[in-house]
Amino acid sequence: MPEKLIAADGAEQWPPIRLLIDNDTGIDDALALAYLCACDHVKIEALTSTPGNVDVEQVAANNRALLALCGRPEVPVLIGVREPLQIPLVTTPETHGPQGVGHATLPDPMSPVSMDLDAIDYWIEAARANPGELTVLLSAPLTNFALALRREPRLPWLLRKVVIMGGAFYYQGNTTPTAEWNTHVDPHAAKEVFAAYTAAAEQGLDSSKLPIVCSLDTTERFEMQPDFLTRLSIEVGCAESEIVQASDPEGTLSKSSNQLVRYLSDALRFYFEFHRQYDQGYIAHVHDFFAAGVAAGTLDYETRPATVDVETDSPLLFGTTVADFRGLWGKPANAQVVVANDPEAGFAELVQRLGALARKLNENS
Known part of the structure; x- marks a missing residue:
């Protein structure tokens, strides 16, 4: 469930969140x-x-550019x-485009100041200096987090909350028949992360x-239709509504008057085209x-505790995540797996928030 709203000066506000993000941008990133x-x-x-x-230098470039567009150029981008x-690293230009953000x-x-800092050292120092205050969002392969846990095994206790996008349980994979992309890129890292949380649970880590694991079982319920971009442009107040259609020539670029709408439309169009090529329809997960x-x-969800592990030996099932919901392995739960969510409410939230940001950016330009 979303965290409760609190009242301040007669107005409702969300409780503040201090967030460390690890991503591999990436259209949905x-x-x-x-x-x-x-x-x-x-x-x-x-x-x-x-x-x-994409490779990590391109990821960092994408992140710097998007933060600047969104009015957050001060956020350090680390590698x-x-x-x-x-x-070996395998990237996916066919899914996200050669630069990672579609069209x-x-x-x-550029922001050379932050490029000299090591991401893993930064995480550890930040967690030690702010125990119980930092939430971590991991929407990429878990390589950095695995190495951070090696260097600081107390991270599970030091962090406020950890959210992982990865894995597929009772669901088809999107990279192999059973494996999800993030986990398949570095299954050894994912296995280390879940093993570290098993060890922490055995030492009394609070549940x-x-x-919180957001696997394909529930993330693919967030199936975006092209009319999302029309709704967003209306919310922003664009002079002309953004219309993206399956009949458009591939690679058609947005002419929106709003730069954020234009950027997201060009990125997501590539994603729609990719999903259609794989017979999933003109949609985007x-x-x-x-x-x-x-x-x-901010979003509704429900979880079930489980013990999660990752297959790294079998060629047939390489990168597959397995969740023991019934305790058959005799090990404590090491994850809270999301089992339900509300995509309709989520997309309404997304339109409202992005619309407000896009209007603000236009006013400040």
Whole structure:
């Protein structure tokens, strides 16, 4: 459930969230980041970049450009690892485009100050300096987080909350028949993360601090239709409504008067085209937005405790996540797996927040 609203000076406000984000931007990562920039109660402490959808330098460039567009250029963008723990990096230009954000383009404003900082060291120092205050959103392969847990095994106790977008349980994978993309890119890292939380649970870690896992079982319920962009442009008050149709030539670019609408439309159009190529229809599964809403405390969801592990040996099932909901392994729960959510309410929330941000950016330009 969303975190309760609190009253301040007669107005309702969301409780403040201090957020560390690790992503591999990525079209749905970009949508999620724009959404979080639109949440006034969310303070993004840092954005760490992990290789996945594209290489890590491109991820960082995408993050810097989008933060600048969304009016958050002060957020440090950090780089950690450049490869998975044990296997070669595989990127996915066919899914997200050669630069990771579909047909969208933005100039990279660069921010060399943050590029000298190591992402993993930053996480550990921030968690130690702010025990119980930081929420972590992981919408990329878990490589950086696995290495952070190696260096600081007390992280599960030091962090306020951890949200992971990854895995597929009683659901088809989107990379292999059983494996989800983020986990498949670095299954050894994911296995380490869940093993670390098993060890923490055995040492008495409170269940409220177990990672909340947003797997394909529920993220693919966030199935965006092209008319979302029309609704967004109307919410923004654009001079002309944004119309994206399946009959448009591939690669058609937005002419919207609003730069944020234009950027998101060009990115998401590529995603619609990709899903159609794989016979899923002219739609887009925006996995990372849902995980962002969980981290921000703004979206409805329900969870079940489970013991999660990852297959790293079998060629047939490589990268597959397995959840023991019944305790058959005799191990304590190491995750809270999301089992229900509300996409209709989530998309209404997304339109409202992005619309307000886009209007604000236009006023300030």
